[in-house]
Amino acid sequence: MRLRNVKGSRETIAASEYTIDSPENYKGKWSEVFGNDNPIYIEVGMGKGKFITTLAAMNPEINYIGIEKYSSVLVRAIEKRRELDISNLFFIRMDAENICDIFDENEISRIYLNFSDPWPKDRHAKRRLTSKEFFARYDRILESDGIVEFKTDNNMLFDFSLEQIPMANWEIVEFTRDLHHSGMSVGNIMTEYEEKFSSMGNNINKLIAKR
Numbered sequence: 001m002r003l004r005n006v007k008g009s010r011e012t013i014a015a016s017e018y019t020i021d022s023p024e025n026y027k028g029k030w031s032e033v034f035g036n037d038n039p040i041y042i043e044v045g046m047g048k049g050k051f052i053t054t055l056a057a058m059n060p061e062i063n064y065i066g067i068e069k070y071s072s073v074l075v076r077a078i079e080k081r082r083e084l085d086i087s088n089l090f091f092i093r094m095d096a097e098n099i100c101d102i103f104d105e106n107e108i109s110r111i112y113l114n115f116s117d118p119w120p121k122d123r124h125a126k127r128r129l130t131s132k133e134f135f136a137r138y139d140r141i142l143e144s145d146g147i148v149e150f151k152t153d154n155n156m157l158f159d160f161s162l163e164q165i166p167m168a169n170w171e172i173v174e175f176t177r178d179l180h181h182s183g184m185s186v187g188n189i190m191t192e193y194e195e196k197f198s199s200m201g202n203n204i205n206k207l208i209a210k211r
């Protein structure tokens, strides 16, 4: 993904009440951050945040955390968040590689991965958010009946994910290669990338995985 440097984005994030600094301090204590025991759903690689801000506004009984590596896109999510009068959404700027430093065992109830970077070179396969290495991390933080939902227009990344997830001892409970023309589209919230790529005629793949 090509990223423009957004001037002042780091300062905006540092000053934002919606972004959690030093998130490792809250490991095992995220319910205190939200002030309730509602389930916590996270989106890893949320980009500009359309998906998670829409979900948070629709579902006040769920707590949401959006994780994004780059300030330049996270700042756009903060702008969207400001427009909403909600208390169930926070953001973390971090590399998800370190996600187990942030969340305790079973602390998370659902993980969304939307249009994750494909990392096309074989030597970078471990960086793909649906690699078996990442699923081993999700295994630690997700409660036993929790699920991972993954959408992408990248057919090679989707094929890779269909192979890797069972290798990590997870089960793919449902999948489609044409989300927008399938029964799995009920209640679908489009992400920024989903809008862009589906308008270009690309098929959208989706899978749901659990232990």
Ligand SMILES: C[S@@+](CC[C@H](N)C(=O)[O-])C[C@H]1O[C@@H](n2cnc3c(N)ncnc32)[C@H](O)[C@@H]1O
Pocket (backbone or CB within 6 Å): 001, 044, 045, 046, 047, 048, 049, 067, 068, 069, 070, 073, 094, 095, 096, 097, 113, 114, 115, 116, 117, 191, 192, 193, 194
């Ligand atoms: C292709 S964009 C998709 C954005 C959004 N999910 C959507 O569907 O519109 C992928 C995003 O994931 C972020 N990302 C990729 N790897 C990451 C990682 N290891 N940790 C956190 N964010 C990551 C990228 O910075 C980028 O913003």
